[in-house]
Amino acid sequence: MNFVPERMAPLRARRMGIDTHHEPTLYLRAESPVCRSEGFESLSRILASSHGDKCIIASLNIITSDLIADDEVGFSEAAWKRLNIEPDAPVWLSHPRPVQSLSHVRAKVYGHRLSQDQFREIIHDIVSGQYAEVHLAAFITACCDDQLDDEEITSLTRAMVESGSRIDWKLPVVLDKHCVGGLPGNRTTPIVISILTACGVTIPKTSSRAITSPAGTADTMETLTHVSLSLDEMRHVVNSVGGCLAWGGSVRLSPADDLLIQVERALDIDSEGQLIASVLSKKIAAGATHVLIDIPVGPTAKVRSQEAADKLAASFRAVATQLGLEIRILFTDGSQPVGRGIGPALEARDILAVLQNQADSPDDLRDRAAVIAGAMLEMVQDIPAGEGVRIALEQLKSGAAWNKFMAICAAQGGMKSPPLAPYRYALIAHQDGIVTNIDNRKLSKVAKLAGAPADPAAGVEMHVHLGQAVESGTPMLTIHAESVGELNYAVDYLSEHHDIISLAHERREKEKHA
Amino acid sequence: MNFVPERMAPLRARRMGIDTHHEPTLYLRAESPVCRSEGFESLSRILASSHGDKCIIASLNIITSDLIADDEVGFSEAAWKRLNIEPDAPVWLSHPRPVQSLSHVRAKVYGHRLSQDQFREIIHDIVSGQYAEVHLAAFITACCDDQLDDEEITSLTRAMVESGSRIDWKLPVVLDKHCVGGLPGNRTTPIVISILTACGVTIPKTSSRAITSPAGTADTMETLTHVSLSLDEMRHVVNSVGGCLAWGGSVRLSPADDLLIQVERALDIDSEGQLIASVLSKKIAAGATHVLIDIPVGPTAKVRSQEAADKLAASFRAVATQLGLEIRILFTDGSQPVGRGIGPALEARDILAVLQNQADSPDDLRDRAAVIAGAMLEMVQDIPAGEGVRIALEQLKSGAAWNKFMAICAAQGGMKSPPLAPYRYALIAHQDGIVTNIDNRKLSKVAKLAGAPADPAAGVEMHVHLGQAVESGTPMLTIHAESVGELNYAVDYLSEHHDIISLAHERREKEKHA
Known part of the structure; x- marks a missing residue:
């Protein structure tokens, strides 16, 4: 990806302090001469190079206000970390070349088998930052629903291992x-x-x-x-x-996996092929x-x-x-x-x-x-x-x-005590009954709304298990949160989903009504 | 989507002048009390509501610098246009509800047929801004490769027509x-x-x-x-x-189509089902x-x-x-x-x-x-x-x-003369020959690199057609551009792709060498 253009005068790098999550983003003033002369305002992706041939591809946001100067290029946090330069360092911008491996992704979308080399090219381009999130989403979606056979999963896994570091513990068995x-x-x-x-x-x-x-x-x-x-x-x-x-x-173990997983999370999709490649590539690496x-x-x-x-x-x-x-x-x-x-x-x-x-x-x-x-x-x-x-x-x-x-x-540096959350809410059983069902997915959702895992003390404490007899007025679970706002979101969700813990008590209810 | 929270004090709306293309984006200071108390820093999407129950869902970028104040929420251009409020107007932020129709998208990813109502829910949520670009990419990808039958394409088309305005010309035949x-x-x-x-x-x-x-x-x-x-x-x-x-x-004809098409363009994917739904929904609307x-x-x-x-x-x-x-x-x-x-x-x-x-x-x-x-x-x-x-x-x-x-x-307001581009470059034939092939896709790429359609005078002027005899030294095409930078990009691409116009001249070459 050696594509440092010579024609353009450099811009000064400026760290904007904007966290765009995983998508590196650059900011350029619409009125700047470079934007006009190079036709950058119509681009959605741009190539940025620093001294020493290092370069990244990033999303381009055009600034129509005076947030930055004409001779500056702004960096989001992800872009700043990727290019890894000093403030005010010279940066050259240019049109990125077309990403050739996207044709393999399209082939997979249309149901074709991919070769080892094609997976290598895709994973290489993902790790070098050439795929926007929509491209990752298309690749992930195209690999779902048994679209990868075992040989393709093997090729994908191998490509993912090769894309990063690999630890050698110097042990016969790990x-x-x-x-x-x-x-x-x-x-x-x-x-x-x-x-x-x-x-x-x-x-x-x-x-x-x-x-x-x-x-x-x-x-x-x-x-x-x-x-x-x-x-x-x-x-x-x-x-x-x-x-x-x-x-x-x-x-840096299987860095492609880290990028794919972020988009899988957003899509709430975890296909069998991607799952196996993700797990085994991390283990091998x-x-x-x-x-x-x-x-x-x-x-x-x-x-x-x-x-x-x-x-x-x-x-x-x-x-x-x-x-x-x-x-x-x-x-x-x-x-x-x-x-x-x-x-x-x-x-x-x-x-x-x-x-x-x-x-x-x-x-x-x-x-x-x-x-x-x-x-x-x-x-x-x-x-x-x-x-x-x-x-x-x-x-x-x-x-x-x-x-x-x-x-x-x-x-590893000394043991410490796990923290306790200051805000709590207990879900009380309103009737006697036997626990017949617990919804794992919705429970996880409650714990995440309460702030887990970013807030380490947040989550859910369970007081019941399947088959357990519960008495009216006793707590079935307690939500733990580090902020009032998060506690409220978790409680709201709980109050809207009555099937998170199901009790067998219908017969008794009917008897009462009879 | 009536979900105006009452707990939080409002923030002041600020137009940032950042063009994030089609993805509405909001900016919030990491250090602000609201960000901390509500646990927003871990969100990637957020719901913003103004007075009068109007609300949008947008991507959330966290600001770690002093680009904005603690009591402000910044708007990208797309977000500003969507919520359509005055500067400094009060805005309430909250966690968005889970987007239910994404389960239909996942069903399509896994090869299930979708009903009319499921397409309606998907298109409704797309038009109301609940899908991030990765979700649109997954939906588009899942609909490729004959995944939609004619009945599903009909349902999708109908849902797309219903999502926007419809012109009635009051004519028996249009x-x-x-x-x-x-x-x-x-x-x-x-x-x-x-x-x-x-x-x-x-x-x-x-x-x-x-x-x-x-x-x-x-x-x-x-x-x-x-x-x-x-x-x-x-x-x-x-x-x-x-x-x-x-x-x-x-x-506003078939507004869902406008959102889908932007992502189709980024993916360079145009599936049969989406194509038919796109064309017919626009025509019917x-x-x-x-x-x-x-x-x-x-x-x-x-x-x-x-x-x-x-x-x-x-x-x-x-x-x-x-x-x-x-x-x-x-x-x-x-x-x-x-x-x-x-x-x-x-x-x-x-x-x-x-x-x-x-x-x-x-x-x-x-x-x-x-x-x-x-x-x-x-x-x-x-x-x-x-x-x-x-x-x-x-x-x-x-x-x-x-x-x-x-x-x-x-x-319509008077006729005008089409503009002429100031910068041009002619591709000269280096040998005599007959034009045997012209690559439409690569020609379009040259015209786009030269600045078309954003620069109206930019593009390519063809001097030859298939079957035409070409003499060495004569121009086969001329690139027109409004800026030197764009002309250079188009010329670079041209010089790397020699098969844009193919001439039959091999035999003659061999004779020369013989």
Whole structure:
């Protein structure tokens, strides 16, 4: 993308302090001579180059007021970070060349198969910032509904791995895990890693922040310790205590995935092919050799039927095998939230309760973590099938896992207490009844409206589980928020959606009316 | 969409003078109390309401500098026009409700059929500004590749008509025409309308500006007369001279189409279903009862084979019939540009040459206009098949069409001369040869890089046609531009694409080398 024009005098770079989210944007005065002589006012995308051949493509906004001067070009925060220059540095603008790989996207829109090279060109152009958000949206949409076969998913995954950095832990075996998601509160990873390190398995774990959920493992761990570690710091932690629980974002792993995921979130679309490529590209880039995939199955989880789960698992296996990754798949119950808390700090409290063997710790979270840790142990140690979960529960009971967790937090910079939210609202049952249904998706929505994950203390605390008898006048859940405004939005949503927790009480109601 | 919140104090509206193209955008200071208390900094879309219940949904950009004050909310130009308030007017902000119709878009992404009501909900939400550009991109992509059957296209068309105004000309028959496009210079409409009015047919013609081409009929007519007429002014012109050649944009015809088309242009995608819905919704909204569709067929036209043309024509007929519209379809030669000029003013010159019977007027443009006008005459007058074109040519030859054209321009506010561009560059043939191929798409690209249609005098002037013998040293085309920068971009593109005009000269070359 070496396309530095010579004809034009440079403009002075100005950081505008405008956060345009993920779309880099440049601002140019309509009246400026360069805008007129180059015909920029009709462009929607523009190429900006600095000294040293560095360049970005950005959206162009034309300024008709005096927000900037004629000889300035304004940068949004995303554009400023991408070009990475000093204030007042010279910047040259020009018309961007047509993006050739968009013809591959159009081919996919029209149902054609794409080759390895075509995926490489698409991913290269995405990472180099040549795609506007509408182009990403078209690519994502075109890949939905089984439009990618396993070979294409493999090609896409490989292209995504190649587009970024790749960690080499210098270990023969690197275990990793991923939960396909959709189940609020299902924060097993910190417990699983504590168990595995207690068993002597070296496990350098990098996690992501939430994408569409109220919390990611990195968000939750951040309420307990420091997670923004450099690669060197991670190595140091792993060497000293056998494992880490760090945020993967400080290393540039599968950067195409980060760009695609932002648009998937806006569209609320998460296709099977993109999901597999996203998960496996991040794992391979993070240096994993063995990976366990947890697929919760339930009517309001991400995967809604066993049939869909089987299909997803078959594709996961096929693609992982092509890429030389050992894979094991666990199907788990996805009918209701796990533990009590939904949101970074609330989930951290559940984790502490399980690790510390507190009397009222959530059994379901403990059991899930033990099953997953056990299955992972069986992948790398020569133990009989089913023995793994027993060993895992032992590490929890003996306090060995808790000791390892404290050691990891200490090595990462010290342990801290998760915050508590100042504003709360309890949803009270208005009748006696049995809990017959819990809507995972709507619960997540409540937690997000309350401010999770950006506000770490925000979220939902559950007081009931499926099958539990509830008495009129007792709380079923409590919303936690860090601001009154967010508490109100979450309460509004709750009051409009009466099916978030369903109680069987219709018969009794009828009897009353009779 | 009545959702005016009561909790928050209003902010003062400030017009920022930032042109964000079609995406309305609001600017809010990160440090402002409202941003913090309401948790707005994590939103990408926000709802803004003014006094009187008017509201818009817009993208939200967070300002980290002092571009605006804590009690202000900044508006981009698109947002300012949509909410239509005074500077410093009070504005309330709130979290937007989830857009329910996006679930229909996701259903379409996953290959489900949509009902009339589902299309109505989608189009309603698009017109009321609830879709971000990524949502429009997903909808457009999901409708590609035969994903819409004729019944769905009919539903989409009907929903698009209902979303805007509809002109009632109070005439029993309103003829209209549309060319599917892809053929640069094919500006027959002004000639066709002049012929038809000369034949006594009342024809109130509204045209659009260019979408992806170097000129639309409204752009070309604007170099000859005033085209931004109100509906009353159009009626007055039609009543006094029998026809008009106005821009349709001053009336809100099928406004959903305008929003979809902007994103289709960015994606360079124009699916069959969207194309038919776009064309027919505009025609029905413009009051047409009879419509002729011109489909140029050629290897670099929009429709590339007769098979594709037949399929498109069948869908056009099925949908038009369902909507009670009389339709006639003409397949025309789409192998090369029509006339000499490509670009608003250059095409206007060709039109004048044909209407004035100039000695060197382009025969191909004259003959096409006569064929189309003849076919339209046969739709509404009781004349034998084939007689129409003879009558049409007569109107040109006698000067009757030219007189009508002058009368229309006079009634619309007076006739003017198309401008001439100050900067030009001629592409010279370097060898003798026969023209064997002309690439319509790349020619359009050259004309657009030169500044068309925003710069009315910009574009390409063709000096050769298919089959013509060219001598070394003579010009094959001339680029016209209004700025040096744009001329340079067009010349750069030309110098990188040697296949825009192909000459058969290989044999001769070999002989020379031998």
